[in-house]
Amino acid sequence: METLTIDLLPRSPNANVGSAMADVFIDTMIAEALRAEKMDSSDQADRISNLPDVLLVLIVSCLSFKECVQTCVLSKRWRSVYLETRNVSFKETDFLSPSVNANPIRNALGRIVFVDYVRRWVTRIHDQPIDTFEISISYPKTYLDVIESLIAFAVRKRVKNLVLDFSNPAWRTFHDVNLDELVVEIPESVYDLATLESLKVCACNKFDPANLSNLGKLKTVSFGWMELTDPEPFLTTSRVESLTLNDCWGLEFNMIKGNMREVAIINCEFLLNCIFDLPRVDILKYSGDLFPFEFDKMNAIISEVDLDFRVLDNNNDESDDSNAEGGMLCHLLNNLLDDGGRSATTLTVCPFLLKMIPRSEHPHFLRPMETKHLVLKTELHPREFNGIRLLLMNCPKLETLTIDLLPPSPIAMASSYAGIDPQTYWMQNISYECQRETLKAVIVKNFIGGAKELHIVKFFIRSGCKRLERVELYMPFDLDNGRKVFAYAKSEMLQKISKHLQVVVHNS
Numbered sequence: 001m002e003t004l005t006i007d008l009l010p011r012s013p014n015a016n017v018g019s020a021m022a023d024v025f026i027d028t029m030i031a032e033a034l035r036a037e038k039m040d041s042s043d044q045a046d047r048i049s050n051l052p053d054v055l056l057v058l059i060v061s062c063l064s065f066k067e068c069v070q071t072c073v074l075s076k077r078w079r080s081v082y083l084e085t086r087n088v089s090f091k092e093t094d095f096l097s098p099s100v101n102a103n104p105i106r107n108a109l110g111r112i113v114f115v116d117y118v119r120r121w122v123t124r125i126h127d128q129p130i131d132t133f134e135i136s137i138s139y140p141k142t143y144l145d146v147i148e149s150l151i152a153f154a155v156r157k158r159v160k161n162l163v164l165d166f167s168n169p170a171w172r173t174f175h176d177v178n179l180d181e182l183v184v185e186i187p188e189s190v191y192d193l194a195t196l197e198s199l200k201v202c203a204c205n206k207f208d209p210a211n212l213s214n215l216g217k218l219k220t221v222s223f224g225w226m227e228l229t230d231p232e233p234f235l236t237t238s239r240v241e242s243l244t245l246n247d248c249w250g251l252e253f254n255m256i257k258g259n260m261r262e263v264a265i266i267n268c269e270f271l272l273n274c275i276f277d278l279p280r281v282d283i284l285k286y287s288g289d290l291f292p293f294e295f296d297k298m299n300a301i302i303s304e305v306d307l308d309f310r311v312l313d314n315n316n317d318e319s320d321d322s323n324a325e326g327g328m329l330c331h332l333l334n335n336l337l338d339d340g341g342r343s344a345t346t347l348t349v350c351p352f353l354l355k356m357i358p359r360s361e362h363p364h365f366l367r368p369m370e371t372k373h374l375v376l377k378t379e380l381h382p383r384e385f386n387g388i389r390l391l392l393m394n395c396p397k398l399e400t401l402t403i404d405l406l407p408p409s410p411i412a413m414a415s416s417y418a419g420i421d422p423q424t425y426w427m428q429n430i431s432y433e434c435q436r437e438t439l440k441a442v443i444v445k446n447f448i449g450g451a452k453e454l455h456i457v458k459f460f461i462r463s464g465c466k467r468l469e470r471v472e473l474y475m476p477f478d479l480d481n482g483r484k485v486f487a488y489a490k491s492e493m494l495q496k497i498s499k500h501l502q503v504v505v506h507n508s
Helices: 019-035 043-049 053-061 065-073 076-084 098-102 104-124 140-156 232-237 322-336 351-359 382-393 433-437 451-462 481-496
Strands: 087-091 132-136 161-165 198-202 220-224 242-246 255-257 262-266 274-278 283-287 293-298 301-308 343-349 373-378 400-405 441-445 470-475 502-507
Touching: 087 104, 098 104, 104 140, 132 140, 232 255, 293 322, 322 351, 351 373, 351 382, 373 382, 400 451, 441 451, 451 470, 451 481, 470 481, 481 502
Parallel strands: 087 132, 132 161, 161 198, 198 220, 220 242, 242 262, 255 274, 262 283, 274 293, 283 301, 301 343, 343 373, 373 400, 400 441, 441 470, 470 502
Antiparallel strands: none
């Protein structure tokens, strides 16, 4: 890069921002620009820059908004083109660097400059259409007038995809939410925006999804970080196909019902038991607390089911409730996925489930499942071993097993637990139907060549898996060179003992 041009437009009269404040934003933009891919003056670069405007606009519209802004440093031509992107995203976290956020004074000044930049951007947008518009800013009380004008701008542009996110990045669960920060109210104009195809609303006040029922094109909705008492009327009357509930509370309804294809419920507070009535669901993801689930009308074959109860995992599975929790989890799997009714092509489970299902009073009541791809999110702790075996036993048609090692990746041997010795557990001469008849691939993610990883992979190699074709090992992307050499050496060792299959290493 030979030349870097920053085009500072005149500030709005009501924006009293000093040069020090502007420097915060300029420093951030320059740093991001310098990280962008450098383009030389080669013929290839010239050919791209000489394309018609309509093609260049299509190119920048395929980029993220942050990358789109970075193209303004390429040449004078691009300084005007990037303003015509059809996808606009004003995310505070994208525009303010971590160094700015770490300093309260610089953060306050940076937010002022960020909002002033947003104002000036919008004033430069004239007749070109906008498909996607996002505004994401925390502590919105100071900027309610700006937010109101930005929402009005999005409505005037008849956008298809709208994101209104006023959550605080510091929040970890809905218990952290300060209700005084929920000050933005969605105007009636959004509820009447007939062009909307997707909508995300986070950390708003007095939000009522029932008002969205008349939006016939709306297919994807996401609600987060706010009270949501009863979305059932909206879900049953709308044409929504994808629903995400993230850290919502006050869910007093007892049924999630509708024709959604994809449903994701993440760390929400249900006040009552919940019944799922989703006859068309293809992807079902749940993360959060464990309470009685019931399943009424559900799709016979669900492509993907993901169950994550790690919020309950305090590494103490000796509590009096563990037998009951294990029984509830077995009942959940039986009720949702058994070979007498429904099945999931891919089933993803968490360490808590692996620890608890063997502790059920009747763990062997767990019924066989039709699952073909089992994903184990695991620390490979001895407490999880019996749960892994129990699932292998009850997935007789399993074709692919993925072992997704959670951080910290295991390196040293863990101590024995309840008579389970990690050095000898996977040496037992036991195999299950899936190993003998159907299992074709074993995938290990975050592989570093640790002892526990090697023990379980060797178990599948030597357990007589007749159809096993390959073992795929994915190393962490940030693994240092010395550790990579070690991991490669261990993979070569696995290949030497694997005469009938291929061991493949990926440097992800």
